[in-house]
Amino acid sequence: MNKAQGIIEELEDIDIVGSNIEDFDAPLFIAWQLNSACNLDCLHCCEEAGHKMPDEFNRNEAIDFCSQIIDLKIPYAAISGGEPMLCPHFFELAEMLTSNGVSLKVETNGMFIGDKEAKRFARLGMRSIQISIDGATAEAHEIMRKKGDFKKTVDACKLLIENDVNTEIVFVPTKFNIHEVGKAIDMAYCLGAYGFYTGKIMRIGRAAQNWDLLCPSEEQYAEAFEILKTKQIQYDGKIKVYYYPYDVIDELKYRLYHPAASLLVIPNGKVKLIGPLPFLCGDLRRQSLKDIWKRYKKAWKEKAVVDFTKRVINDPKLLCESNKWVELYL
Amino acid sequence: MVFQKYVKVRQERFGAVVFDTLKEKVFVSNQTGAGILRLLGEGASIHDICEELSKGYDRTSAQLSVEVNNFVDELRKRELFI
16 A cells, blocks of 8 residues: 555556546547558558548548547547558647647658658657567568568668657567567667567457468467566666567457547547457547547447457457448447 | 656546556546646645645645655656656
8 A cells, every 4th residue: 555545546557548437538548540551561460551541531630630639638649550651641630739738659660751750750749659660680570561671660760769759669479570579679779769569469450361371379479478578677777678468369358348548540530449349439520539438438338349349259260350340329 | 846748647527647658557546636736737836735735624734744745755656757
């Protein structure tokens, strides 16, 4: 018990989770897939990104959404894609959020970051930029990230770090690169990254379609997690080495009873319950963000959601349906 | 005292939520803690906070100062302040 008991309590190490989402009048976190277009064709892409969706939010709709995030005092947002830097109003939206006190993380493949962009990111004062590097070598990175360019991505990290942008590296382990995880952490440290994040590959989108090709064996995971533990100790206080040891099924088992205080917004303004499930609980073209938050809280108790989640837990192959959206509350 | 750059405080019905967005850790407080957090955010000193709180409680500013200091120490321990 802490001394200040009675005035302040700490929730258990909650990664953006309310222990009870009913307590919150608005989400704590927004994960926003800004667009679907992507210059790469990654084997493991959760969003199956590539081409632009026909009904993506236009600039005015995106700005209106940002206004709602600000008005509801949502503290933290992440913008991803597709590749968000392909969106023509990406910087305008990022500037709007950060200048109004929203902590912002941007997830990008780094291919469009030159000196000018790195300086522009620096001016944003954002929480971080997260760059995907799936290997310590060009060979491993580029086999997974088709059309990717390892050198260009590493150079983007260097430019960001030179400009004091908090830079995090994300590494998705597969059969192709899991043996390089230790070297990838060494590289992240040498680059001066703030953090290195990894975890089991999520069986969603193209990763689900390519599952047998990509998914490491339990032995490979065990070996990699041992390396991660060692690296955590080696780099303690120097770089944050974080790995999430659970897979998407473990995540669903937990979320079914402890939904996160967050919303996942896809490029057309529809709102998903969570990445691995197909359910949509709202549409920002038809409801306000505040109303969608109410629908989200209700949706997790819907029989269709509970039953399907339990079926997925028993049969992970159903994760292939995660991007075949099912609208609740039509 | 100033909150760390990426620490965000939001008032809630139950009190307040303090979100260290850099470490992705969330803390919650009750109504009393929320009041302290609000005053801290406005730049109030611990003395001022105790004075303010004593108006709503049947306790003197001196009596409250121990609890308020402990609360602030907890926030410091969690590196929520610069």
